Every structure is written in C-alpha cells, then in structure tokens.
Amino acid sequence: MTPDHGAVVARIGKPHALRGEVTVQLHTDDPERRLVPGAVFATVAEPGSGVPRELTLATARVHRGIWLLGFEGIPDRTGAESLRGTRLVLPEDAEDDEEGWYEQDLAGLQAIAPDGSVVGEVVGLDLGAAQDRLRVLRPDGKEALVPLVAQIVPDVDLEAGVVVVDAPPGLLDLDSLED
Template sequence: MPSPEPARTQLRVGRLVKAHGLKGALKLELYTDEPDRRFAPGAAFTLQVPDTSPWSGKTVTVREFRWMNSHPVVFLEGIDDRTAAESIVRAILWIDADPDAPAEDEAWYDHQLVGLRVFRGDDEVGSVVRVDHLPAQDLLIVRPAGTDTEVLVPFVKAIVPLVDIGAGRVEVTPPPGLFEAVPDDAPPAADH
C-alpha cells in the first residue's frame, strides 16, 4: 500500500497589484523579506483567485523580476501585454514552502498560529482558530474562551505586537470594542 503524500505547507509571498506598462509587467505587493530570491526567474506560484476567474486552478512562472522606481515589478510567462496583465490583477501568489529553509523574520505558517492562546496584557482573551488571508491584510480569527463567537483581529504589528510560537502565545493591543462591547456613553475616539 503506498504511503499517503505529506501535507504541503504553502507560504504567501505576494499580491499582483496592477498592470504596469504595455508589455505585461505587474506591480507587486510583497509579503516576503527576500523578494529577489522568491521571484527569481523560473519560480512558480499557485494563484489565489476567485473560482470564477479564468486563472482559477492555474499556476504562473516568473520570467523576470526587477525594481522600477523602487517598486517591485514581475513579468510572468504567458502574460505578454497589458490586457493579459489586467486579467490577473489582485491574485495572491503562494509557493510550496521548503521545510528545511530558514524561516523569515516575523513570518509564520498558519498551522503555527492556530491554537495559540491570545493575551491582552496578563489576561487571556481566547485562542487563534484560523488565519484568513485577505487582499488588504491577514486576519487572526480568535475565539474568546467559553464562546462560539469569533473576533476578527487585523494581523498588523500595531494590534498584534508579539507572536511567540515557543511560548504558545500571541499578545494583542486591540482598539476598544474589539473584544467587548463599548458602552453607549463612551467618548468618541480622538481623531489623529
């Protein structure tokens, strides 16, 4: 009997933001600290796109990666003009992670985050039940202890200043009302 294939771990490394020029170039939003290595010619990516997209279920391969006016730009095989580039805008790029490669700073796999206990100061407020990857930012989905509700926590440094995989904890500094109801007589938040 053949042994089952091991589960693949994927790492999100970028999002195609917009078409650039007439020859199929695409500006990138990077989710990696090593863009020159991740986007080397020949690198292949799995696409996260809506099921209705003509790119659904397909992969793309890097033809060329360069910096233009301090912006990362990628050329993909088979995308040779602006029309083709515009058809793939907003796709999120994923790669199969090499389990033996050193981890990037402040980069975690979803399976490392799920199950971590979430603390606000010294108070445990719940645990991470999943991670949602949205075009604008990632969200930690936290289930407060003893409830069936879910709290969507923006996974940004200002709100999640510490992730300690070894200690099994995430520290959050949420705005008022994220984990509890804000009283009706609460003063409005100050504009910055």
Template sequence: MTHNRSKGFVAVGGVVKPHGIRGEFCIKSYADSPSLFSRVGALFLQDGSKSPQPFTVRSWREHKGLILLKLQGVDDRNRAEEIRGWTVLVHEDDLPDLEEGEHYLYQMMGCRVVLEDGTVVGVLENFFETAEQDTWVIASEEGREVLLPAVPEFVVDVDLDAEVITIDPPEGLLDIYLNPEPPKKKKKRKRPSGRQKAEGK
C-alpha cells in the first residue's frame, strides 16, 4: 500500500473500469489481503488531487486478479464510468493492526536504505508488485534506481524510528545498477575497395 498526499489517507487501489450495469466496478488492489475491504468503516475515492469522498462498501469479491466493488452511491454503469482512474483510499486509523515486526509499505517510503556495514545505498522511493513478491525501488544519491526483491532473506531490519532499512542484497545486484559496465565500442568493419571487388569477380 502507498501513502497518499491527502493527509491521513493510504491508497489501497485504483479504479480500473465498470463491471456490468448496476454500478459495480473493478479495482487493482494494493492491499496485501482483500479482506481489508470488509474490515474498514468506509472507503474513500479521490479524483486526482481533489478531496477524497467517503463511500460505504455494500459488497466486494475477487474476480480475475482484480477486486469487484459495490459502493453505496455508485448505482449504475454511468456513475461507475465517471470514477474510472480514481484512487481508492482508506483512513490510516482504519487499517488493521499488524503483528510485531510487520510494517506497512507506506510507512517505509523515504527511509534510508543501508548495507549491514552502514554503507548507504539510497532512499526507498517506490515499489511495485509482481506475482512472486514486492519489488522495492531504491533511489541512489547519484539518481540511479536499484530494484530489490523485498523478500526476508534480503531485508535484514526495518527501524521506523530511525527511518533506516538494512538490506543484504544478492551478490552482484548493486553492481548491476550502480556500476554498470560501459558499452563496448563496436569495431568498424573495413570496407573492401572498389579495386578488390573488381579483382574478386
């Protein structure tokens, strides 16, 4: 899940398209568990940078890798079409409590990322999800991006109070992004002279 510029809200999805004619619509969920949609008091929809609007969840279900939502006040396909591309938010206070040692991704955005010896890799700037795991986007001081699979064997410690994440990346991964080899110059091919062509006939 990602933090939203609207203070106190966290983005948990994005509206993809309407589904059917009764106001149901598909969203791409950023939440680790879709059960979140039945545990929050209200969802908020936001159009760009406008103020989030509250809605009560009538129903939700999983469908082909997406979540189908039915909200009170979105009663037909035309209204569902109007909210295409909007962001789905929840209030921070409505997020479920985590187990000890767990963290929401939005809480880690902006944290310094370091190696176990204290070497600074960069700042955690973003993330994206794949079928296998989350991948973190770390921005180095030089402006390069490092993509790190966010799996337990590579993430050693998260200290939110100090805003520091300690990682142990697989061997060679940082070199790929931070010390790329310069492209090799192509050798120029010698073109045969006109005389050689003539002699070769």
C-alpha cells in the first residue's frame, strides 16, 4: 500500500514560531481524535524533498482557531519549513467508516435530493482548505461543487450507490463550473 491510497488528514502549511511547529489545513471532520501526540502519519511530499515517509505527532494545539502541530525529529523552524505542502495520510486500514470516504469510493455514486430526485453523478472530490467538496456532474452537463459537510450531505450509502445532497436553494447553480 502506498501513502497516497489512505485518507488525507491534513496538509502542512507554514512554520509557526521557532520550535518546529507548523500550521495545517485540516481534511478531517474529527481533528481532536486524529491529531493526538503519538499518532503516526504516512506522508505524501514532492520527490526528493527529504520529507520522511512517516511523521510521528509530538504536539497538537489550537492557537487562535488554527491547528499547530509539532513532530518528533523536527526541532526547529528550518525543519518545519521543509515539511511545507506535505500531506499527512492515514493508511486505509486505520480509517473507519465514520471518518470519511476515499475519492474512488465516491466517484460514480448517484447524487439524489432528500425527495429522491436526481441531482447528478459524483465525478470526483476536491480537497479544500475549509472543507472538501464533491464534484457533481449535473443532468445539464455542468459540474457543481457541493461542500462535503453533514448539513448538506447528510447520507452517503456506498452499498446503495447513492449520496443524499440536501443543497440550500441556489447552491447547485451558484457553484456550477463552466465546461
């Protein structure tokens, strides 16, 4: 198994202060459970960057609404800078059903409204800074971005091959992407 087949938990941003901490963009709905000291993450980084294949979390805290992480073996700002852009990944066997889904699991699912009407087909997943978004191909041939949050996507049923999209009025038209 390669690290890019696991679930992305976070993407490392810029260093914070001098002791090796970094900011992160979260890609998990449950950072308090995933980002605990001692957790080991596989890494996905640019080839030749020197980033270790795994990082062990030493510290995790929230400062002014931003998650700051420190890793074993990264003692200073220079080391932290070398991690910029690295994705922290959980192996597939460490993932559970409530944490999230893999893009390959979501692609091809039929997107339906709560009343059962067809919204479109899921064609991909965009990882975002604030939240991930489903890429939904609408019946008119345009793509819409749907925030993958419980309020808008209350149910994903892989066995039935459907995802329920309870979009507020205008969301699917507002987020339509031109082909």
